[in-house]
Amino acid sequence: MTTAFAQTETPIVKLVGVDKDYHLGSVIVPALRDVSLSIAAGEFTVIAGPSGSGKTTLLNLIGCVDVATRGDVVIDGADTRQLKEKALTDLRLRSLGFIFQSFNLVGVLDAFDNVEFPLLLQGKLNKVERRDRVMGLLQQVGIEQYAHHRPGELSGGQRQRVAIARALVTQPRIVLADEPTANLDSKTGTAILELMQELNRRGTTFLFSTHDPRVVSRAGRVIRLVDGQIADLNASAEDVAALAAGAH
Amino acid sequence: MNTIVQIAFRNLLQHRRRSLLLGGAVAMVTLLLVMLSALLNGMQATMLRNGTTLSTGHVNVAGFYKITAGTAAPLVTKYEALLQAVKKQTPGLDYVVTRGRGFGKIVSEESSLNSVLTGLDIVHEAGFKEVVQLAHGNLDELARPRTALIFEKQAERLHVKVGDNVTVSSQTFRGVNNTVDVRIVAIGRDLGMLSSFNCFVHHDAIRDLYELDSSTTGAIQVYLKDAEKAAEVAAKLRTDIEKTGLRVMEPQPQPFWRKFDTVKREDWTGQKIDVTTWIDEMAFMRYTLNTLSALIFVLVTVLLVIIVIGVMNTLWMAIRERTREIGALRAIGMQRGRVLWMFVTEVALLALAATATGSLLATGLCLGLNAAKIVVPKAFQMFLMSETLWLVADVPTVARSLAIIAVVTTLGSLLPAWRASRLQPVKAMQTAS
Numbered sequence: 001m002t003t004a005f006a007q008t009e010t011p012i013v014k015l016v017g018v019d020k021d022y023h024l025g026s027v028i029v030p031a032l033r034d035v036s037l038s039i040a041a042g043e044f045t046v047i048a049g050p051s052g053s054g055k056t057t058l059l060n061l062i063g064c065v066d067v068a069t070r071g072d073v074v075i076d077g078a079d080t081r082q083l084k085e086k087a088l089t090d091l092r093l094r095s096l097g098f099i100f101q102s103f104n105l106v107g108v109l110d111a112f113d114n115v116e117f118p119l120l121l122q123g124k125l126n127k128v129e130r131r132d133r134v135m136g137l138l139q140q141v142g143i144e145q146y147a148h149h150r151p152g153e154l155s156g157g158q159r160q161r162v163a164i165a166r167a168l169v170t171q172p173r174i175v176l177a178d179e180p181t182a183n184l185d186s187k188t189g190t191a192i193l194e195l196m197q198e199l200n201r202r203g204t205t206f207l208f209s210t211h212d213p214r215v216v217s218r219a220g221r222v223i224r225l226v227d228g229q230i231a232d233l234n235a236s237a238e239d240v241a242a243l244a245a246g247a248h
Numbered sequence: 249m250n251t252i253v254q255i256a257f258r259n260l261l262q263h264r265r266r267s268l269l270l271g272g273a274v275a276m277v278t279l280l281l282v283m284l285s286a287l288l289n290g291m292q293a294t295m296l297r298n299g300t301t302l303s304t305g306h307v308n309v310a311g312f313y314k315i316t317a318g319t320a321a322p323l324v325t326k327y328e329a330l331l332q333a334v335k336k337q338t339p340g341l342d343y344v345v346t347r348g349r350g351f352g353k354i355v356s357e358e359s360s361l362n363s364v365l366t367g368l369d370i371v372h373e374a375g376f377k378e379v380v381q382l383a384h385g386n387l388d389e390l391a392r393p394r395t396a397l398i399f400e401k402q403a404e405r406l407h408v409k410v411g412d413n414v415t416v417s418s419q420t421f422r423g424v425n426n427t428v429d430v431r432i433v434a435i436g437r438d439l440g441m442l443s444s445f446n447c448f449v450h451h452d453a454i455r456d457l458y459e460l461d462s463s464t465t466g467a468i469q470v471y472l473k474d475a476e477k478a479a480e481v482a483a484k485l486r487t488d489i490e491k492t493g494l495r496v497m498e499p500q501p502q503p504f505w506r507k508f509d510t511v512k513r514e515d516w517t518g519q520k521i522d523v524t525t526w527i528d529e530m531a532f533m534r535y536t537l538n539t540l541s542a543l544i545f546v547l548v549t550v551l552l553v554i555i556v557i558g559v560m561n562t563l564w565m566a567i568r569e570r571t572r573e574i575g576a577l578r579a580i581g582m583q584r585g586r587v588l589w590m591f592v593t594e595v596a597l598l599a600l601a602a603t604a605t606g607s608l609l610a611t612g613l614c615l616g617l618n619a620a621k622i623v624v625p626k627a628f629q630m631f632l633m634s635e636t637l638w639l640v641a642d643v644p645t646v647a648r649s650l651a652i653i654a655v656v657t658t659l660g661s662l663l664p665a666w667r668a669s670r671l672q673p674v675k676a677m678q679t680a681s
Contacts, residue, residue: 063579065575065578065677086583089582092579092580093580096581106255118581121580121581121582121586122581166580170581
């Protein structure tokens with residue numbers, strides 16, 4: 001495991017006593033139980049656990065795309081329970097970046113337009129500033145030559161790089177990545193992880209949901225979830241290795 | 249926002265077959281609406297042109313003369329002074345003619361028919377010569393006393409031709425039966441409803457039939473440079489005539505021949521002037537147009553409902569296909585309003601392109617059909633007031649049709665687009681996975 005990348009101890013994510021239930025007809029299915037955790041700015045953290053342990057649910061709550069049944073979720077200083085839908089959307093746009101397992105790019109837009117899109121939603125930068133920002137990021141993720149290719153014309157790795165650029169373009173305080181390497185081959189997955197680590201060194205907080213041992217082995221901290229509960233907030237090297245071996 | 253328009257446009261291109269089918273349907277409905285509206289316009293234009301020449305002016309200064317309380321004659325006595333006043337006080341005046349009014353039986357050697365009788369001085373009737381197309385005879389001959397012009401269908405019923413004499417019989421306004429013999433000098437081509445019950449004679453023939461002197465006429469027909477100002481001018485003339493001391497009837501939006509019973513029941517004698525517009529005099533024809541308008545409205549409404557259902561279905565399909573995209577866009581910070589706008593824009597673009605295409609096709613088709621001068625069956629000539637199909641697809645008609653269809657089609661996208669905008673990001677992404 002590499003060293004932790006925490007830059008400061010200021011919590012950028014704070015969950016206190018969070019429960020999340022899903023309703024399947026009349027049956028209530030608990031997905032998370034009494035989850036409390038803090039993540040400091042600059043961390044490179046992995047939420048690990050077996051399938052069905054609640055990793056994605058936890059990431060969705062932190063990403064403000066879902067709401068907790070009980071408990072407090074504080075993101076970048078904002079108590080999400082107090083925010084209306086519009087403010088939550090604004091918080092996502094302003095403070096969060098998303099990288100999805102299946103990329104979720106807009107198929108009819110080219111790589112440049114996909115990356116530029118969140119900036120257009122923000123409406124803060126002018127055209128020249130946006131172009132410079134987007135091209136700089138595409139260069140950083142190594143696909144500037146594919147700027148005018150649509151997702152359908154790119155490989156999986158290239159699409160994930162576009163997704164990473166899109167997640168970073170607004171300079172969010174935290175980037176959430178749900179199984180970012182699941183659809184990538186080993187070589188591309190490693191390259192993507194190296195890129196994320198490099199970005200983390202420059203100050204961006206990363207939070208992954210994964211059981212990919214390649215990701216776990218690079219994490220600064222591993223939060224272990226079992227059956228919707230926190231099993232370990234800072235899993236040991238042995239636990240992580242066991243987890244990695246288990247995942248293999 | 250340009251990118252939203254770009255996404256909408258590219259999505260339309262990506263689903264070409266779907267866009268073409270829906271766009272084609274919208275274009276066809278637009279084409280139909282433009283064509284039907286053009287037909288209605290054509291009828292209205294023909295009605296205005298033919299009707300205002302044959303049976304009414306843009307404004308009519310006419311009235312009733314009552315010898316006793318229980319009678320009513322459509323006469324204007326001592327009309328010369330009134331004619332001069334009308335000429336002087338009518339704003340935007342083009343020209344004025346006087347017409348005799350009556351109703352009688354035309355009897356030939358073999359047959360007879362009832363007809364409205366209109367007396368005219370053909371030398372002053374420039375517009376009349378433009379509108380009436382002759383099948384046989386010479387219109388200038390109508391300047392001779394005791395002459396008549398009838399129309400083809402009437403000639404057929406009476407079994408007469410140019411040069412034949414017919415007898416016109418009626419009751420004078422004093423209740424005495426009288427007849428005059430007139431010579432057919434011209435047979436005009438049928439002009440639909442108007443020509444089926446109208447016969448034109450020399451003005452003096454009417455005076456002879458009803459035993460009237462030359463200071464009496466039936467109506468002063470006023471033609472304006474702008475027919476749209478008829479109501480305004482009629483109101484002015486009503487006030488001006490009242491000031492001269494003549495009695496003026498309360499305005500009633502009815503043709504003069506529907507006022508007989510009312511006037512007969514009224515307890516007054518002598519002369520009263522009635523000022524009407526062409527819209528009042530042709531109210532019965534406007535009924536035909538209004539009925540046709542209502543039918544077009546029902547037809548187009550039904551078609552629009554079908555289009556709206558089509559739009560909604562297509563959009564539901566598109567939203568289902570793009571649920572993951574919607575979820576991702578919401579997750580990266582796209583507000584609900586913009587999601588809604590994205591789908592509405594997509595339909596609006598399709599609607600605009602389709603309605604523009606439909607309008608262009610319809611305009612071309614109208615021009616083509618007008619140039620082809622297609623003769624419509626006799627039964628339709630009655631309503632069209634013309635022998636040939638005449639379609640008027642002018643800019644306001646096309647623009648109105650385009651706007652109606654484009655707006656309704658776009659409105660049809662609101663519900664699905666609103667539902668798409670209400671999708672929870674997490675559920676949208678889970679549904680897709």
